[in-house]
Amino acid sequence: MTHPLPVIPPNAAPSTGRKPAWLKVRAPGGARYIRLKRLLREANLHTVCEEAQCPNIGECWEDATATFMILGDVCTRNCGYCAVAHGKPVWEDREEPERIGRATATMGLAHVVITSVNRDDLADGGAAHWAATIRAVRTHAPACRVEVLVPDFQGLPSAIDTVIAAGPDVFNHNTETVPRLYKVARHGGRYERTLDVFRHVARRAPALVTKSGIIVGLGEEREELLATMRDLRAVGVSILTLGQYLRPSAAHLPVARYYHPDEFAALADEGRAMGFAHVEAGPLVRSSYHAKTQADAAMNDAAPAERPDSLRARSEGGLGGASRTTHVK
Numbered sequence: 253m254t255h256p257l258p259v260i261p262p263n264a265a266p267s268t269g270r271k272p273a274w275l276k277v278r279a280p281g282g283a284r285y286i287r288l289k290r291l292l293r294e295a296n297l298h299t300v301c302e303e304a305q306c307p308n309i310g311e312c313w314e315d316a317t318a319t320f321m322i323l324g325d326v327c328t329r330n331c332g333y334c335a336v337a338h339g340k341p342v343w344e345d346r347e348e349p350e351r352i353g354r355a356t357a358t359m360g361l362a363h364v365v366i367t368s369v370n371r372d373d374l375a376d377g378g379a380a381h382w383a384a385t386i387r388a389v390r391t392h393a394p395a396c397r398v399e400v401l402v403p404d405f406q407g408l409p410s411a412i413d414t415v416i417a418a419g420p421d422v423f424n425h426n427t428e429t430v431p432r433l434y435k436v437a438r439h440g441g442r443y444e445r446t447l448d449v450f451r452h453v454a455r456r457a458p459a460l461v462t463k464s465g466i467i468v469g470l471g472e473e474r475e476e477l478l479a480t481m482r483d484l485r486a487v488g489v490s491i492l493t494l495g496q497y498l499r500p501s502a503a504h505l506p507v508a509r510y511y512h513p514d515e516f517a518a519l520a521d522e523g524r525a526m527g528f529a530h531v532e533a534g535p536l537v538r539s540s541y542h543a544k545t546q547a548d549a550a551m552n553d554a555a556p557a558e559r560p561d562s563l564r565a566r567s568e569g570g571l572g573g574a575s576r577t578t579h580v581k
Contacts, residue, residue, distance in 0.1 A: 271498075272510050319365055319540050320352055322385055323378045327369035329440040333428070333467060335500035336369060349381065353388030356396055363547060364389055365424075365540040367401035372440065377403060379411035386418035397421045397547060399463075401539055407445045409452055416457050422491070422547050424463040425449050426539055427484060430476040437470055437505060450487040461550045463491035465539035468519075470497050471508035481523055490529040491546045494519055495537035511535065 324343030327336050356364050366385055371378040382400065389398055399422035405411035416423070431443035450462055464484050468477065484492060494516060499507050516533040523531035530549035 272512075319367065320355075321367055321369065322348060322352070323368040323371050323381055325369065328372040329370045329438075331428075331439055331441070332437045332505040333470065333497055333500075335504070341369070341371060341373060349385040349388040352385055353390075353392035356389050357392040361393065361396050363397045363399065364393070365399040365401055367540070368403060370403045370440070372406060376414065377405035377408060377411045379405060379408075379414040382415045383418035386415070386420055390419065399424060399540070399547065401426065402449075404441065404445050404449055407442075407448055412449060412452050413456060416453065416460065420460070422461045422463055422550075423453055423457075424465070424491075424539060426465040427480060428465070428467055429470050430472040430480045432476060433470055433472060447483060447487050450484070450489055454488040458488075461491065461547060462489045463493070463539075463546065463550075464489045465493035465495070467495055467497040468511050469507050469509055470505060477519070478522060481519075481528075482526060485526045485528060490550045492523050492528045492531045492533075493537050493539050493546075494523075494531070494533035495539075496535040 321336075324341050324345075325337060326341040326343065327334070327338045328341065330338040352366070366382070366389075368378060368382065382402065386398055386400065389396055398420045400415060400420040401424040402412075402415060404425065425446065427443075427446050428441070429437050434441055434443050446464075450464070453460060453462055466477070466480065472480075481492065496511055497505075497507055499505065513535060516535065516537075520531040520533040523533070530546045532546055
């Protein structure tokens with residue numbers, strides 16, 4: 253008696269083990285990549301592109317795009333999916349905001365994204381440093397649009413207000429995963445606190461464009477993922493990013509499964525049907541990937557009178573013809 257053996261179709265996504273073909277990227281090393289790396293080292297600036305081992309670093313840096321990470325490179329939290337080092341930070345650099353402002357101007361950037369490690373050791377979570385960095389970019393590169401990708405500041409309303417008052421154009425805070433997996437993946441994070449961040453922004457600055465990101469492949473069910481997307485839309489989030497979780501090392505959470513590109517396309521359709529102004533979904537998508545395009549889509553979706561003045565000005569020709577984007581994390 254014989255039994256047929258199961259056959260995995262050539263394009264099927266394996267649940268574990270070797271990465272599927274669609275996750276392969278070209279190793280970085282072009283002329284612009286080398287130049288940008290040199291400029292960042294000379295300015296003593298950190299990028300999340302490097303610290304978080306972003307798979308898009310070659311593409312983005314060749315397009316003169318980078319993601320700066322403020323407040324050091326040691327995080328006070330130890331999330332199970334994240335490659336950024338964790339521990340007790342000893343870093344303090346009061347000149348960093350000024351250096352980032354000058355670097356943004358030197359590179360001729362049109363859209364800059366700023367993010368940071370969690371600094372739960374600071375009374376304000378680093379909010380004052382955040383505000384100083386936003387103001388420095390405004391001073392040195394007034395035509396540049398500013399996107400912030402902030403931590404949750406442990407839910408401290410005054411810290412969120414400090415960042416909002418500095419005048420960012422896009423306010424981003426990543427949700428990362430579904431509520432059931434928070435205890436496993438987001439040590440120190442709280443799902444309801446994440447939603448509360450957006451509720452607070454909606455009350456304080458209702459015209460401010462908001463954005464969030466989710467990584468998939470940690471073991472979430474599809475309905476859980478859709479429910480999380482609906483929760484984000486309900487608190488006013490207008491831009492959503494969806495990307496594949498890639499295990500940084502054997503010490504991190506394993507990949508439960510790899511999503512096929514067609515699954516990402518279907519999730520993007522679901523998100524658009526929910527009312528998101530823009531959904532960026534794909535295996536290699538990260539929160540600040542194609543950030544300028546995402547912000548453009550959100551601005552075009554809003555009526556001109558509903559946009560923040562600074563965002564409206566930049567969407568109506570205030571960028572001086574610049575087309576490059578830099579993400580500062």
